[in-house]
Amino acid sequence: MISNDMYMLGSKRSVIREIFEYGKIRASQIGADKVFDFSLGNPNVPAPECVKQAIMEILSNENPVAIHGYTSAQGDFTTRKAIADSLNKRFNTELTADNLYMTVGAAAALCICLKALATQGNEFITFAPFFPEYKVFVENTGAKLIVVPSNSDDFQIDFDLFEKAINTNTKAVIINSPNNPSGVVYSEQTIKKLCSLLEEKSKKFGHVIYLISDEPYRELVYDDIEVPFTFNYYSNTLICYSYSKSLSLPGERIGYVAVSSKMEDKDSVYAAVCGAGRALGYVCAPSLFQKVIAKCLDSKPDLEIYKKNRDLLYNEMTKLGFTCIHPDGAFYLFVKSPEEDANLFCEKAKKYELLLVPGDDFGCPGFVRIAYCVSTVQIENSLPAFALLAKDYNL
Amino acid sequence: MISNDMYMLGSKRSVIREIFEYGKIRASQIGADKVFDFSLGNPNVPAPECVKQAIMEILSNENPVAIHGYTSAQGDFTTRKAIADSLNKRFNTELTADNLYMTVGAAAALCICLKALATQGNEFITFAPFFPEYKVFVENTGAKLIVVPSNSDDFQIDFDLFEKAINTNTKAVIINSPNNPSGVVYSEQTIKKLCSLLEEKSKKFGHVIYLISDEPYRELVYDDIEVPFTFNYYSNTLICYSYSKSLSLPGERIGYVAVSSKMEDKDSVYAAVCGAGRALGYVCAPSLFQKVIAKCLDSKPDLEIYKKNRDLLYNEMTKLGFTCIHPDGAFYLFVKSPEEDANLFCEKAKKYELLLVPGDDFGCPGFVRIAYCVSTVQIENSLPAFALLAKDYNL
Numbered sequence: 185m186i187s188n189d190m191y192m193l194g195s196k197r198s199v200i201r202e203i204f205e206y207g208k209i210r211a212s213q214i215g216a217d218k219v220f221d222f223s224l225g226n227p228n229v230p231a232p233e234c235v236k237q238a239i240m241e242i243l244s245n246e247n248p249v250a251i252h253g254y255t256s257a258q259g260d261f262t263t264r265k266a267i268a269d270s271l272n273k274r275f276n277t278e279l280t281a282d283n284l285y286m287t288v289g290a291a292a293a294l295c296i297c298l299k300a301l302a303t304q305g306n307e308f309i310t311f312a313p314f315f316p317e318y319k320v321f322v323e324n325t326g327a328k329l330i331v332v333p334s335n336s337d338d339f340q341i342d343f344d345l346f347e348k349a350i351n352t353n354t355k356a357v358i359i360n361s362p363n364n365p366s367g368v369v370y371s372e373q374t375i376k377k378l379c380s381l382l383e384e385k386s387k388k389f390g391h392v393i394y395l396i397s398d399e400p401y402r403e404l405v406y407d408d409i410e411v412p413f414t415f416n417y418y419s420n421t422l423i424c425y426s427y428s429k430s431l432s433l434p435g436e437r438i439g440y441v442a443v444s445s446k447m448e449d450k451d452s453v454y455a456a457v458c459g460a461g462r463a464l465g466y467v468c469a470p471s472l473f474q475k476v477i478a479k480c481l482d483s484k485p486d487l488e489i490y491k492k493n494r495d496l497l498y499n500e501m502t503k504l505g506f507t508c509i510h511p512d513g514a515f516y517l518f519v520k521s522p523e524e525d526a527n528l529f530c531e532k533a534k535k536y537e538l539l540l541v542p543g544d545d546f547g548c549p550g551f552v553r554i555a556y557c558v559s560t561v562q563i564e565n566s567l568p569a570f571a572l573l574a575k576d577y578n579l
Numbered sequence: 580m581i582s583n584d585m586y587m588l589g590s591k592r593s594v595i596r597e598i599f600e601y602g603k604i605r606a607s608q609i610g611a612d613k614v615f616d617f618s619l620g621n622p623n624v625p626a627p628e629c630v631k632q633a634i635m636e637i638l639s640n641e642n643p644v645a646i647h648g649y650t651s652a653q654g655d656f657t658t659r660k661a662i663a664d665s666l667n668k669r670f671n672t673e674l675t676a677d678n679l680y681m682t683v684g685a686a687a688a689l690c691i692c693l694k695a696l697a698t699q700g701n702e703f704i705t706f707a708p709f710f711p712e713y714k715v716f717v718e719n720t721g722a723k724l725i726v727v728p729s730n731s732d733d734f735q736i737d738f739d740l741f742e743k744a745i746n747t748n749t750k751a752v753i754i755n756s757p758n759n760p761s762g763v764v765y766s767e768q769t770i771k772k773l774c775s776l777l778e779e780k781s782k783k784f785g786h787v788i789y790l791i792s793d794e795p796y797r798e799l800v801y802d803d804i805e806v807p808f809t810f811n812y813y814s815n816t817l818i819c820y821s822y823s824k825s826l827s828l829p830g831e832r833i834g835y836v837a838v839s840s841k842m843e844d845k846d847s848v849y850a851a852v853c854g855a856g857r858a859l860g861y862v863c864a865p866s867l868f869q870k871v872i873a874k875c876l877d878s879k880p881d882l883e884i885y886k887k888n889r890d891l892l893y894n895e896m897t898k899l900g901f902t903c904i905h906p907d908g909a910f911y912l913f914v915k916s917p918e919e920d921a922n923l924f925c926e927k928a929k930k931y932e933l934l935l936v937p938g939d940d941f942g943c944p945g946f947v948r949i950a951y952c953v954s955t956v957q958i959e960n961s962l963p964a965f966a967l968l969a970k971d972y973n974l
Contacts (some may be wrong), residue, residue, distance in 0.1 A: 186784050186844070188850045190695045194854025230643035239638060252828045284931075288683050288832065288861070295839025295860030317857070324858040393581050433647045449581070452590075456581045460587025462712070463719040465690030466683070470865045471830025481643065489848045576836035 219466035220566035221539045222554040229485040231432040237528040255468045259286025263478040270481045275413040286469035289437040290400045290426030299460035302327045306355040312547030339368040353564035356394035362401040365553035366518040367511020372412045379418035400426040430487040438473040493556040505579030515557040522577040536569035599834040615961035616934045624880040625825040633874035644770035650863045654681025657950045658873040670808040681864035684832040685795045685821030694855035701750040707942030715915040751789035757796040761913040762906020767807045774813035790816040796827040800908040814841035827880040833868040888951040900974030910952040917972040931964035
C-alpha cells in the first residue's frame with residue numbers, strides 16, 4: 185500500500201549503523217573508554233575557528249532577512265564566485281559562478297547529478313570498494329549501478345575489467361578519490377588512463393560518457409600526495425563536493441556540484457542540474473552556511489590529528505602482521521581480513537571490544553574498514569586489543 | 580542524452596521568477612521605490628531575536644563537533660521531542676519524538692512523503708489554487724497530480740467535484756491551509772467533511788487514502804481565525820511543516836514531517852519516510868538549525884506587519900472596485916482579474932509598475948496573486964497606481 189522500496193530502505197539499518205548502535209550499548213555496559221569504536225566516518229576534529237567567527241560576523245553585520253532568506257536555487261552569487269575563484273587559483277581552471285550549483289551536501293550533489301543525467305536504460309559504473317549509498321542513489325533514478333572490482337594490490341582501477349563493463353548504456357563513471365573506505369588516492373597515471381578510455385568509448389558509442397568525481401575527501405591527503413583535479417584531465421566532468429570533511433561541518437549539509445567549463449553541452453547539463461535540484465525538493469542550500477563558506481574557503485580544521493592517527497595505526501597494524509592498504513587520504517584504514525569471511529573476523533574483533541566494519545557492503549568482501557577519525561588516545565589504547573586479535577590468528 | 584525532463588525543469592524559469600527578474604531590471608532603470616514588486620512570497624519580517632540568541636548560545640556553550648556533526652537521519656532527538664511536546668500542548672495530541680522526522684524545509688518534507696507513499700499508477704489529488712511545485716514533486720515519483728477546482732466564491736473545497744475525482748488509484752489528498760496563493764483557511768466544517776469523505780472512500784476502495792497537510796503558513800493567521808489541526812480530525816494524516824514563515828528562516832531549509840500517532844500503519848509509514856529521505860539524498864536536516872528550532876519553538880517574528888498590510892491592501896483594493904478573496908492567513912491577496920485573461924491584466928498592471936502574478940500557474944486562471952510580504956510603505960505608495968489601474972477598467 186505504501187512504497188515497499190522506501191519501507192525496506194528505511195527499516196533496514198545499515199551494517200555500519202548496527203555496529204555503532206551495538207557500540208553505544210556496550211559502552212553503557214563496560215564504559216566508553218573500554219570500547220574501541222572504529223565504525224563511523226564522522227569527523228572528530230572541530231570546525232576551524234573561522235566558522236564560528238564567520239557566523240558571529242554575519243549575524244552582527246548583515247540584515248537578518250538576507251542572512252536567512254532564500255538564495256537563488258543555484259546558490260548565493262558571492263559564494264559561487266568565491267568558490268570558482270579559489271578553484272581557479274588552485275587548479276588553473278577558468279570557472280565562473282555559473283559553473284557552480286550549491287547543494288545540501290555531497291549526497292544531494294550526487295543525487296542531483298544522477299537525476300540530471302539519467303535516461304531510460306542507463307548504467308552508471310563505479311569501482312569497488314565504494315560508498316554503499318551510491319547504489320541507493322543510482323537506483324532511485326531508475327538506472328543501474330555496475331560495480332567493477334579494483335586491482336587487489338593497490339586498489340587503483342583494473343582497466344581490463346573496467347573496459348569490459350563499459351557499453352553503450354553507460355551514462356557516467358563515478359569515482360571517489362581519496363576513497364571511502366580504502367583511503368586510496370588515484371594516481372595521475374590512473375586518472376589519465378581513465379580519461380583517455382572515456383574519450384575513446386564516448387567516440388565509439390557516439391555519445392558522451394560523463395565522469396562524476398565525488399570528492400568530499402579532496403583536502404584530506406597526507407605527506408605530499410596530490411589529488412589530480414579531474415577538470416584538467418577530462419572535459420565532460422561533474423564534481424560533487426562537500427564541506428563535511430574539509431571544514432568539519434557534516435551536519436550542516438553544505439557542498440556543491442561543479443560542471444566543467446570545458447564540457448561540450450555545459451549549459452544544458454547545468455540546466456538539468458538545476459532542474460534535478462528542483463524536482464528533488466532542494467529549493468536552495470542552507471543560506472547562513474553558504475555565506476560562511478564564502479568566508480572560510482581557505483581555512484582547514486587541524487588535519488594533523490588524522491595524519492598522526494593514520495601513521496600510528498598503519499605502522500602498528502602492519503607490525504602486528506595485518507595486511508593494510510596504505511591510505512594516502514581520507515580517514516580510513518582498509519585491512520585484509522586474516523580469514524576469508526570478514527564478517528567472522530569482525531565478530532572475533534568484537535570479543536576484544538574492537539568495532540570494525542566488514543567490507544562486504546562496500547563491494548569488497550574479505551576486507552574491513554577502520555575509521556580513524558577518533559582520538560589518538562583511543563587508537564593507543566586499542567593497540568593491545570589488536571595485538572591479541574593478531575595472536576588469535578597466529579599472525 | 581541527458582534527462583530532457585530535468586533540462587526542461589531547469590531551463591524554464593517560473594512565471595514568478597520571470598516577473599521578479601523583470602522587476603529588478605525595471606528598478607535599475609527607474610529606481611526601486613518606483614517599482615511595486617508583489618511577485619515573491621519571501622518573508623520580509625526578520626527572524627525573531629531568539630534565533631540570533633540561540634545561535635550565539637549554542638556556539639558559546641556547546642562542543643563544535645556536536646554542533647555541526649551529523650544528527651541521526653530522522654533528526655536530533657531533543658529537537659524532535661521538543662516539537663512533539665509543543666504540539667501536544669497546543670493541540671492536545673499524543674505525539675512523541677518518533678512521530679517526527681526533521682527535513683530540509685517543507686519542499687523536502689513533501690517530496691519525502693510523496694516518495695514514501697507512491698506506488699505504481701497512483702494519483703494524488705489537490706485543490707486549485709495550489710503551489711505549482713506540487714506537480715513537479717508528484718510527477719517525480721511517477722504518480723499523477725489531479726487538480727480539483729475549489730468553490731469560486733469562498734475557495735473552500737467543492738465536494739461534488741472532489742468526490743468525482745477520487746478513485747481507487749487515489750493514494751493521498753494534499754491540502755494547503757492557510758493557502759498559497761489565496762490566503763484562504765479551511766473552516767472546521769470543510770476539514771470535517773473532507774475527513775469523513777476520506778474515511779468513507781478508504782473503506783469503499785479497501786485501502787487507506789492518506790491526507791498530506793502542507794502547513795508552512797500554519798502560524799500566519801489573522802484576527803481570531805483558528806486553523807483546525809488535521810491530526811485531530813483524521814488518523815491517516817501526514818503533516819509537512821516548515822519554519823520558513825513561522826520563524827522567517829526560508830533560506831535555512833528547516834522543517835519536518837509529522838506522522839500521526841493514530842495512523843493505522845504508522846511504523847511502516849514512518850520507516851518509508853526515513854527510506855525516502857535516504858533515497859533522495861537528504862542524510863539529515865541542517866544540524867545547527869535543528870538545535871536553534873528546539874530553543875525557539877515558542878517564538879514568532881512580528882506578524883503584525885503582515886496583518887497591517889493585509890488590512891490596508893484588502894480594504895483599499897475592495898474600495899477601488901476589485902473583487903478580492905478575503906485572506907485569513909498567509910501573506911497573499913488573491914484578486915479576480917477584471918478581464919478574463921489574468922495575463923493581460925498583469926501586463927496592463929506593469930504599465931503602472933505593479934508586478935502581480937497571474938493565477939494560471941496556480942491552476943486558477945482569471946485571478947492574480949499579490950504577495951504582501953513587503954513594506955507597508957510599498958503598499959501605501961502603490962495605491963495610486965492601483966487606482967489608475969482600476970480606472971483603466973472602469974471599476
